[in-house]
Amino acid sequence: MRLLSSATARLVALIFVLQIAMTGGVLLLARNAIVQQSARDRQEIVAEVANDLRAWHARGGDAALATEITSRLDTLRGENLVLLLTAADGRVIAGNLAAWPPVVARTTNWQTIDLFRTGADRAERLGISATTLPGGSHLLTGHVIESDVRYAQVSQRVLIAAFLFTVPLALIVAAAMTRAINRRVAGIADTASAVAEGDLARRVPLDGSGDSFDRLGDGVNAMLARIQTLVEELRIVTGSLAHDLRGPIFRLTATLEEARNATDDPVATAAMERVSVEAAALQTMLATAMQIAQAEAGIGRDRFGDVDVAAMLGDIGELYGPAAEDRGITLVVTPFEGHFRLHRELVSQAIGNVIDNAMRHAAGATRITVSAILSEAALTISVADNGVGIAVADRATALRRFGRLDPSRHAPGAGLGLSLVEAVAHLHDGNLALGDNAPGLRVEMTLRTQG
Amino acid sequence: MSRKILVVEDDRTTADYIVKGLVEAGYNVDRADNGRDGFFLASDGSYDVVVLDRMLPQLDGLAVLAALRAASIETPVIILSALGTADDRITGLTGGADDYLVKPFVFAELLARLQRLARRGNAPAAVETRLVCADLELDLLARRVKRGSMTVALQPLEFRLLEFLMRHPDQVVTRTMVLEGVWDYHFDPGTNIIDVHVSRLRRKIDAGFDKPLLHTVRGAGYRFGPEV
Numbered sequence: 278m279r280l281l282s283s284a285t286a287r288l289v290a291l292i293f294v295l296q297i298a299m300t301g302g303v304l305l306l307a308r309n310a311i312v313q314q315s316a317r318d319r320q321e322i323v324a325e326v327a328n329d330l331r332a333w334h335a336r337g338g339d340a341a342l343a344t345e346i347t348s349r350l351d352t353l354r355g356e357n358l359v360l361l362l363t364a365a366d367g368r369v370i371a372g373n374l375a376a377w378p379p380v381v382a383r384t385t386n387w388q389t390i391d392l393f394r395t396g397a398d399r400a401e402r403l404g405i406s407a408t409t410l411p412g413g414s415h416l417l418t419g420h421v422i423e424s425d426v427r428y429a430q431v432s433q434r435v436l437i438a439a440f441l442f443t444v445p446l447a448l449i450v451a452a453a454m455t456r457a458i459n460r461r462v463a464g465i466a467d468t469a470s471a472v473a474e475g476d477l478a479r480r481v482p483l484d485g486s487g488d489s490f491d492r493l494g495d496g497v498n499a500m501l502a503r504i505q506t507l508v509e510e511l512r513i514v515t516g517s518l519a520h521d522l523r524g525p526i527f528r529l530t531a532t533l534e535e536a537r538n539a540t541d542d543p544v545a546t547a548a549m550e551r552v553s554v555e556a557a558a559l560q561t562m563l564a565t566a567m568q569i570a571q572a573e574a575g576i577g578r579d580r581f582g583d584v585d586v587a588a589m590l591g592d593i594g595e596l597y598g599p600a601a602e603d604r605g606i607t608l609v610v611t612p613f614e615g616h617f618r619l620h621r622e623l624v625s626q627a628i629g630n631v632i633d634n635a636m637r638h639a640a641g642a643t644r645i646t647v648s649a650i651l652s653e654a655a656l657t658i659s660v661a662d663n664g665v666g667i668a669v670a671d672r673a674t675a676l677r678r679f680g681r682l683d684p685s686r687h688a689p690g691a692g693l694g695l696s697l698v699e700a701v702a703h704l705h706d707g708n709l710a711l712g713d714n715a716p717g718l719r720v721e722m723t724l725r726t727q728g
Numbered sequence: 729m730s731r732k733i734l735v736v737e738d739d740r741t742t743a744d745y746i747v748k749g750l751v752e753a754g755y756n757v758d759r760a761d762n763g764r765d766g767f768f769l770a771s772d773g774s775y776d777v778v779v780l781d782r783m784l785p786q787l788d789g790l791a792v793l794a795a796l797r798a799a800s801i802e803t804p805v806i807i808l809s810a811l812g813t814a815d816d817r818i819t820g821l822t823g824g825a826d827d828y829l830v831k832p833f834v835f836a837e838l839l840a841r842l843q844r845l846a847r848r849g850n851a852p853a854a855v856e857t858r859l860v861c862a863d864l865e866l867d868l869l870a871r872r873v874k875r876g877s878m879t880v881a882l883q884p885l886e887f888r889l890l891e892f893l894m895r896h897p898d899q900v901v902t903r904t905m906v907l908e909g910v911w912d913y914h915f916d917p918g919t920n921i922i923d924v925h926v927s928r929l930r931r932k933i934d935a936g937f938d939k940p941l942l943h944t945v946r947g948a949g950y951r952f953g954p955e956v
Binding site: 523524526527528529530531534535556560561564580592595596597599600603622625626629630633 | 739741742745748810818830831832833834835885911913914915916917918920921924925928
């Protein structure tokens with residue numbers, strides 16, 4: 278798995294963030310609930326104590342209340358309590374505060390405040406309520422909530438620890454999930470590239486779970502089955518088209534041959550000669566068109582072999598060299614070392630086509646150079662001439678099937694030559710490019726290693 | 729003794745054309761218009777060559793061929809087919825055919841190939857080290873060529889071309905056969921590629937001699953041998 282391939286990285290990140298958000302959210306919620314609950318508990322205690330004390334006051338007035346306050350503060354349970362009874366004029370009657378805190382109103386339901394209790398060496402956080410008693414005295418009841426604050430701090434630390442523990446866990450889970458998803462996707466991708474390379478019978482493996490990957494695989498398989506059927510039909514159609522068209526052309530040439538043998542009339546003989554040239558051209562066109570169709574359909578990949586490229590180019594140079602020389606053109610094959618997996622016959626024919634094109638159409642050419650460059654995954658064979666070249670605007674036309682640059686169609690040829698070269702390049706997962714040789718045309722056929 | 733040829737072809741025009749030409753060339757010809765009859769006739773092994781169409785009713789040409797070879801009938805078979813790519817040809821040849829001819833073809837091509845097969849069927853080629861034709865001598869070991877008393881200097885390719893021609897003496901050899909025999913290519917190289925090679929060779933071995941050995945056969949190809 279390539280960790281940095283963007284889609285995968287995004288998927289890992291998404292799963293990770295979702296997990297973190299979920300875990301963090303749950304922890305925060307729990308913490309807040311606990312903190313709020315403890316705050317409510319304190320408030321209830323304070324309210325209870327205040328009620329109790331009011332009851333004491335109702336029974337015995339300020340004096341009884343003062344006694345009760347003092348005794349309560351002495352007990353263990355009073356450790357965390359804040360109690361203060363002041364007279365209407367503000368004088369302290371009993372309690373563990375030196376004076377009524379100025380920021381606290383005479384009557385308040387619940388207030389949090391930092392205060393020094395009598396004898397305390399530091400301020401503590403208190404939750405207090407205050408009430409005015411019958412008779413005008415004031416009662417302040419409170420409880421230290423310092424422990425709640427500490428509790429909140431501890432829970433925060435726990436929260437962070439839990440969060441930190443979650444991070445690697447979430448990463449592992451995210452990676453594992455992504456891996457599982459990638460494995461399913463890879464099954465589909467591998468199938469697609471195998472099919473692109475010509476293994477039309479390949480199908481996406483299904484696990485029968487019926488999940489969306491299985492449904493995707495199922496759809497892809499249905500599509501592949503359809504493609505396979507179409508290619509097979511094309512194979513049959515080209516085969517029978519060849520048979521059906523070649524039959525009549527064959528009968529035509531056969532009849533011509535007989536007729537030619539039967540007459541001595543020079544006019545008739547000349548006419549029949551022209552017809553047989555046309556018939557031969559027709560047959561060549563048909564054969565080339567069929568070859569193109571077959572190569573584009575990927576037919577012929579099973580005949581690929583490890584070919585000595587130098588020997589192949591040498592053969593072609595030998596074959597075309599003398600004919601080029603007769604036209605005043607030097608055919609040069611640049612020395613080259615290397616082997617490549619290709620269809621020798623088709624690639625040779627393609628290169629021959631390009632050389633033949635250059636000899637016939639590149640006006641003014643005196644030199645045709647065939648060279649090859651081999652990299653790890655690709656072989657580029659170029660045929661360059663120093664003739665007139667093809668204008669950039671016309672290059673697309675030159676590549677089009679039946680496309681001809683000579684509008685009057687005087688020069689022989691069906692305009693299928695370069696299309697065949699391109700089809701052969703496609704058969705080898707490659708492409709064909711026309712470039713400028715300054716001056717002249719440079720045709721580059723790139724073939725790529727399969728798989 | 730005239731040679732016996734069996735033509736298995738379902739298209740009547742094609743069959744008529746082939747049979748007529750072969751009879752004119754002096755062959756004894758039988759014909760069948762479907763694969764089953766073709767196999768039946770060929771299975772007695774009495775033919776010198778079988779001309780077999782690839783697409784046949786009842787029994788496909790390649791199936792006929794496979795059945796013949798399975799029955800140990802080694803009669804040379806030349807396949808005729810409308811399927812003309814290199815791959816179709818290889819399928820035919822690996823299927824046991826001795827030659828493969830793509831339709832449409834000129835009769836001369838068929839005749840040339842047929843003659844070669846008929847000859848081979850009779851006498852299996854011995855391992856030769858020297859080819860001789862009239863006063864031309866080709867030494868395969870020393871890779872030397874002599875015409876009369878003069879040594880002819882040939883390029884390696886010209887040597888191979890001459891060797892191929894000399895191995896088929898007094899037969900019509902077509903351009904396609906030359907391309908197949910010398911380069912092992914089966915496509916149409918375009919223009920007059922082969923003619924250029926042959927005329928260069930001719931300049932070297934025939935120029936300056938009274939009796940040319942390398943002749944052009946109009947509409948068919950070339951023939952190597954003394955004038956007839």
